Amino acid sequence: MRELPPVNTGLLAEMLERFLAEELRASGLSGYVVGLSGGVDSAVSAALGVAAVGRERVHALALPGPASSPESLRDARAVADAFDLRLETVEIAPAAETLAVALGARADRVRFGNLLARLRMVALFDRARTVPALVLGTSNKSEILLGYSTLFGDSAASVQPLGDVWKTHIFELARALGVPDGVVGKPPTADLWPGQTDAGELGFDYPTVDPVLYWHHDGGMGREELVAAGFPPALVDGALSAYRRNRFKWRPTVVARVSASCMNVDRILPRNPER
Amino acid sequence: MGKAAPRAAEQVIALAQIATCPGQLRHNLERHMEMVARASAAGARLVVFPELSLSGYLLAHGVLEHALALDDTRLNPLLQASREIALLVGLPLREPHGGISNAAVLMEGGEVRGVHRKLYLPTYGMFDEGRYFIPGPRLAPIECSLGRLGVLICEDAWHLSSAVMLAQDGVDALLVVAGGPTELDGGDEPAASRRWHWIMGATAVTTVRPVFFANRCGWEEGILFGGCSWAVDPRGRSLAEPAPAHEETLVLAPFSPGAAARARTLAPIPYAERFDLWRAALERVGA
Numbered sequence: 001m002r003e004l005p006p007v008n009t010g011l012l013a014e015m016l017e018r019f020l021a022e023e024l025r026a027s028g029l030s031g032y033v034v035g036l037s038g039g040v041d042s043a044v045s046a047a048l049g050v051a052a053v054g055r056e057r058v059h060a061l062a063l064p065g066p067a068s069s070p071e072s073l074r075d076a077r078a079v080a081d082a083f084d085l086r087l088e089t090v091e092i093a094p095a096a097e098t099l100a101v102a103l104g105a106r107a108d109r110v111r112f113g114n115l116l117a118r119l120r121m122v123a124l125f126d127r128a129r130t131v132p133a134l135v136l137g138t139s140n141k142s143e144i145l146l147g148y149s150t151l152f153g154d155s156a157a158s159v160q161p162l163g164d165v166w167k168t169h170i171f172e173l174a175r176a177l178g179v180p181d182g183v184v185g186k187p188p189t190a191d192l193w194p195g196q197t198d199a200g201e202l203g204f205d206y207p208t209v210d211p212v213l214y215w216h217h218d219g220g221m222g223r224e225e226l227v228a229a230g231f232p233p234a235l236v237d238g239a240l241s242a243y244r245r246n247r248f249k250w251r252p253t254v255v256a257r258v259s260a261s262c263m264n265v266d267r268i269l270p271r272n273p274e275r
Numbered sequence: 276m277g278k279a280a281p282r283a284a285e286q287v288i289a290l291a292q293i294a295t296c297p298g299q300l301r302h303n304l305e306r307h308m309e310m311v312a313r314a315s316a317a318g319a320r321l322v323v324f325p326e327l328s329l330s331g332y333l334l335a336h337g338v339l340e341h342a343l344a345l346d347d348t349r350l351n352p353l354l355q356a357s358r359e360i361a362l363l364v365g366l367p368l369r370e371p372h373g374g375i376s377n378a379a380v381l382m383e384g385g386e387v388r389g390v391h392r393k394l395y396l397p398t399y400g401m402f403d404e405g406r407y408f409i410p411g412p413r414l415a416p417i418e419c420s421l422g423r424l425g426v427l428i429c430e431d432a433w434h435l436s437s438a439v440m441l442a443q444d445g446v447d448a449l450l451v452v453a454g455g456p457t458e459l460d461g462g463d464e465p466a467a468s469r470r471w472h473w474i475m476g477a478t479a480v481t482t483v484r485p486v487f488f489a490n491r492c493g494w495e496e497g498i499l500f501g502g503c504s505w506a507v508d509p510r511g512r513s514l515a516e517p518a519p520a521h522e523e524t525l526v527l528a529p530f531s532p533g534a535a536a537r538a539r540t541l542a543p544i545p546y547a548e549r550f551d552l553w554r555a556a557l558e559r560v561g562a
Contacts, residue, residue, distance in 0.1 A: 006461035011520070015459065015499055018521055022494045026296050159497075268335035270297035270496060 001230035002219075004211045007169040009176035013048065016161045020052035020136070023159050026272040027134055031057035033127045034136040035120055036087065037191060038062075038075030040174045040184055041138040041162060043082075047177040048161055049136050050083045059131060060085040063123055065116040065192070066093040072191050078180045088127075092119045113192030117153030125156075134158035142167035142206050145213050146239070147246020148198060154190070155249065166214065167206035203238050212239045286421060288448075289314035289322040290526040292504040292518045294493025297331030298341055304329065304352065306523070307364065311356045313525050320530075321361040321421055325491035325504075326393075326429050326454035327377060328365040333496045338407045342369040345380070345387055357382035361419055363426065363489075365452055367408070368392065374409035379426050379452050381417050389417030391426035395434055401456060401498065404430075414440055422447035422532050425484075429453040432474060435481075442482035442545045447532040449478060453490040457501030457520075465520050468503035476511050483509040483539045487528060492521055509538040 024032065032049045036042050049058040062076040073089070080087035096119055097106070105111040124135045137157025139149055141164050149155040162170060167188070174184045188198040188206065199205040212231050215221045216239070221229065226236045257265050291310035295303045307324060314322040326332065330341050343349060343366050353362055361383040368378035368390065377393035392411025396404035414437060416423045425441030425448070432438065432451045441449060457467030471488065479486040485508050492502030502521060506514035506528030518524035539545065 008459065008461050008463060011463065011465075012459055014521055019494045019497070019499070022294070022296075026299070266336075269337050270331070270334060272296070272299070274298040274300070 002211055002215050004166060004168055004214050007166075007172055009169075009173050012165070012169070013051070013173060013177060016048050016165075017052040020049055020159065020161055024053055024057075024134060027158075028273065029132050029134055031059060031131055031133040032136040033059045033061065033124050033131060033133045034138070035063050035124050036060050036076035036079050036085075037138075038072035038079070038183065039138075039186075039188060039191075040170060040179060041140055041167075041188075042076075043079040043179040043183050044170055044174050044177060045136050045138045045161055046079060046085065047083055047174075047179060050085065051177075055084050057133075058083075058085055058136070059127060059133060060087045061123060061127060062087055062089045063092050063120045064089070065096060065119075067193050068191050069194065071186075075180070075183050075186070079183060082178060082180050090123050092116065092123060095119055109193045113190065113196075114150045114153060116192055117150035117190070121153050121156045128158070137161070137163065139163050140167045140170050141165055142210055142213060143198070144250065145217060146202060146209070146242040147249050148190075148202060148242070149249065151249055151252055155252070166210045168210040202242070204235055208235065209239050212236055213243065216240060216243065285529040285531045286321075287317065287319040288421075288450075288487050288506070288528050288530045289317065289319035290487060290489040290504040290506065290515075290518070290528065291322050291324050291328075292490060292492050292502050292522075292524045292526065293325065293328060294500075294523055295325075295328055295331040295491060295495070297334045297495050298337050299331065300329060300341065300349065303331060304349075307362075308352060308356065310525055311353075311360060311362065314527075315356075315360045317525070317527050319360060319527060321363065321419075322525075323363045323450050323452060323487055323489040324365055325489050326365045326379070326452045327367065328452075328491065330365075330367050331495055332454035332491070332500070333498060334367065335403070335407060338367040338375050342367040342375045344369045344371070345390070350382075354382055354385050354387075358385045361388075361421065363450060363452065365428070365454075370409070375407065376411060377404060377408045377428060378411075379428055379450075381419055381424070381426070383419045388419045389426075391417065391428065393428040393431060394437065395430040397430045402430075416441060416444050416446045421530065425449045427451045429455060432478065435474075435478065438478045438482050438484075439545075439548070442484060443548060446484060447535060448530060449482065449484050449486045451475065451478075451486060451488045453488065455490050455501050456498050458499075464503060465499070465501040468501040468517075468520055471501070471503065472505060472517070475505060476507050479507045479509055480511045481544060483535070483542055483544050485509060485514060485530060485535055487514075487530070489526075492518075492523060509535050509542070 100106040137160035293306040398405030425446035457465035460466040505517040515528040
């Protein structure tokens with residue numbers, strides 16, 4: 001069976017740190033704001049941010065929701081301690097409950113989960129405004145390709161250092177960067193309701209699905225080739241189905257072009273201001 | 276890979292591996308002036324900057340605003356500096372009759388000595404240069420006090436015929452400037468840097484000319500560039516340690532036209548070029 005290619009964690013970390021340093025310099029802002037969930041992605045993003053621009057320029061927020069497990073907040077603190085970050089805790093539960101009641105969304109765990117993810121985005125961008133800072137994203141390539149994220153929620157950020165990094169490699173990167181073992185070793189979860197795990201929802205874990213995604217997305221292999229290569233048909237069908245279904249999340253907004261000067265179509269310009 | 280022994284009375288060519296930012300001309304110009312000062316202090320005769328070093332690479336439609344004509348006063352600090360040390364600088368060049376070229380401009384003695392306009396504009400994968408630039412119309416050496424120099428910009432060097440033509444035109448050295456993006460594939464260096472070193476080495480050995488390769492490093496718009504600037508002699512020996520992938524670095528490499536000429540006497544490969552085969556092949560493919 002085909003595997004995911006190896007990762008050189010030292011070179012990758014060094015390059016991503018320079019990416020974060022350069023994006024901050026080019027933006028002219030003061031720092032990064034990152035939400036620490038207690039999971040491995042946000043731990044790695046924060047660690048890279050600290051190495052890139054210094055701990056005093058990384059503002060960490062814990063944003064526990066009404067159903068967040070106590071372990072999540074504990075692990076977020078462990079990550080903040082590991083990288084010497086001050087952790088600000090903002091309770092989003094009261095706002096979430098109020099909004100959910102107003103929308104009639106409280107009883108639907110997916111709707112309520114999306115609402116929590118988007119409220120976290122609101123909190124992060126508000127802090128970003130006050131610093132002023134960029135929001136440091138925590139999405140990884142595997143979840144982006146599978147669409148396992150909330151549009152304009154956890155997927156919303158100013159920069160995504162891990163957006164082209166496979167989740168399997170993020171575990172390795174986390175170990176290399178000194179993320180606490182308990183955070184690296186626990187099952188990935190969006191922590192939107194009790195007992196939720198990525199693998200439980202997706203039907204496969206990342207080390208299992210990453211090679212399928214790699215050989216399809218990067219290697220250009222279709223369903224039959226993947227099955228012939230030895231991947232279980234159910235795994236291939238599940239992965240490819242999510243890949244196709246959620247592709248709209250790669251480009252969250254489509255602008256209707258009605259002129260010859262449509263942004264990002266007829267006029268593609270650098271993101272950062274000129275100085 | 277062995278290292279060529281230094282010789283007396285050699286000239287030094289400096290390769291300024293810098294990280295530029297698209298459209299931030301002041302920032303980029305500062306990077307240039309700092310490297311010029313360091314190269315000058317190190318006794319270099321020429322400092323070579325990467326592709327589009329003044330403007331940054333991923334300007335996209337920003338070239339419409341940031342393209343420079345050769346008489347643009349914003350080039351004055353560089354022209355002034357060229358009275359002390361020759362410079363090869365990359366910029367989007369506003370052509371007098373319309374169109375913008377991806378150009379490398381050689382400045383020396385306070386004036387422009389020559390311009391190479393990129394011949395091959397990659398427009399595939401992540402590249403979109405054909406959308407913003409017009410292709411250079413010709414390939415010819417540039418003369419300056421260091422000798423007869425062949426300049427190639429990035430993709431130009433991936434068409435091996437470019438270096439072959441310049442070799443037939445009798446250049447003393449090849450200067451390859453690049454804004455080479457790269458991916459990381461698990462190796463100890465960026466994947467593209469490894470490919471570049473293969474191409475530079477093969478180009479040097481088969482044209483029997485020293486090759487000076489200045490690549491940019493750093494990030495633009497989420498795109499990583501691979502650095503690893505390097506110089507290699509006609510026998511495939513390093514003229515300088517390759518720069519690291521990610522660090523702004525000034526590489527100092529000896530340049531000896533005499534040594535290259537001696538290498539061509541011992542290995543007269545370019546003199547044996549079979550133009551009859553070229554001609555036949557061109558006719559066969561209808562070129």
